[in-house]
Amino acid sequence: MSRFRSIWQASVNATKKALTWNVDDWIPPAEKHIFNFNAKEELKRWHLYSDSEYGGLSSASLEISDDKDGLKGVFSGNLSLDFTEDSKWNIKRSGFCGMRSKKFDGFIDLDAYDTIAMRLRGDGRCYISTIYTENWINSPGQQEDNSWQAFVFVPNDSWYIAEIPLARYLPTWRGNVIDAQLEMNPARIVGMSISVNAEGGIPGSRTGPGDFRIQLDWIKALRTESNT
Structure with missing residues (x-):
């Protein structure tokens, strides 16, 4: 009977605890930090890419530097529309650079959030924010996120x-919008990136080859008031 009584008491205690939980314990915080560019260790979480991998001549760098209000990330470089003539790649366009996060340890779950927010200081160019999710819509045998x-x-x-x-x-x-009705699965995000192209973007933004430079403070996920 003592074993039964201890099990019964444990059940009663668990029920009492459940009844005293605050409803706020079930609600995620209004914001979730994903990246903070306030330490040089942050550089280990990213890698760079550009058209130079395919014979292009664009270049990029990522560093953490001092700003008047603390350390910030600096993604900068040069966009070129040229490419090497002896490239083994049949390159059709150039003029792009990007910084992509290394894959998260597993994935991050942003299902409770509806907005990505970034604190940035730039150069008038239009940048591209990319979210990578686990592969679940591509054709069999295709391994890309x-x-x-x-x-x-x-x-x-x-x-x-x-x-x-x-x-x-x-x-x-590969940079082109898929003409299909698809929905992102925000619960299975495996990485993010920020990139820039010499051409394209929104009207009024700076375009063309040449230097680019953007400072990054942080990237967060938000749960906006309209969805609380």
Whole structure:
């Protein structure tokens, strides 16, 4: 009977605890930090890519440097539309650079959030925010992560918080929008990236080959008031 009584008492205690839980314990915080560019260790979480991998001549760098209000990330470089004539790749376009996070340890779950926010200071160019999710919509045998992209215009030389609803991210395949009705699975995000192209973007943004430079403070996920 003593064993039965101890099990019964444990059940009663668990029930009492459940009844005293605050409803706030079930609600995720209003924001979730994903990246903070306030330490040099952050550089280990990213790698760079550009058209130079395929014979292009663009270049990029990522560093953590001092700003008047603390350390910030700096993604900068040069966009070139040229490419080497002896490239083994049949390159059709150049003029792009990007910084992509290394894969998360497993994945991050942003199902409770509806917006990606970034604190940036840029150069008037239009950048591209990409979210990578686990592969679940591609054809059999295709191992690449699914990618979802949205434009981010960053005003010239002033800090700016860009808020991008997850609903604005479109499914893409190698930079091209997929013409299909697909939905992102925000519970299975495996990585993110920020990139820039010499051409394209939103009207009024700076375009063309040449230098680019963007400062990054942080990237967060938000649960906006309209969804609380």
